[in-house]
Amino acid sequence: MEKREAGPKKRNYESLIGLKFNSLTINSVERIYGKRTIANCSCQCGNAWQGAIEWVISGNTKSCGCQKIESLLRSRFKHGLTKHPLYPRWLGLMKRCYNKNSKSYANYGGRGIKVCDRWLNGTESRHPFLMFLDDMLPVPFDGASIDRIDNNKDYSPENCRWADQFQQSGNRRNVAWVHLPDESMPLAVFCKKFNKHRSTIIRRMKRLGISLTEAATLP
């Protein structure tokens, strides 16, 4: 017991309230028994941010995500990872959550949907995109898209899966099939289930770069 309380947990984090670390100002701290101390911060962009206080102090987390996406968009062609076939998927979810200019921001970042620490900030030695791969590889089938299990929760390993894809079936022409993790069904049946028109779903997927299920469940 004593041993567990030694070290960084014993720090007097209350003394940091009111201080600004990069874009984040610490408003309050919460000790959660057996877990990291959580800082409730406000970002200079106006968003609230909550997360591990060590990450704020160390500078691993510099903003609510708004600065991160800006630097990503500025430097998007400057490192080799951008060539990875899954990079656009990761960048896409970052944009939906943190880029106010993104077409789908209103349904994601605007609703408080965030990206987990691992995928947003990574660690000092590991790029967040690589941590996304650590958590989400392998991709079970070609063209699979990232799907959130609970639409009101964040992008995180616990809440994400590779899901649906639809493709023209080889032996039944003009019948598109939807492959969900647990079942497959014709696209028409899927559309009926969500009470959405096929063209609405497909247009959303193309415009917003989101998965079939997400396109079908948006209001």
Ligand SMILES: [Zn+2]
């Ligand atoms: Zn911000």
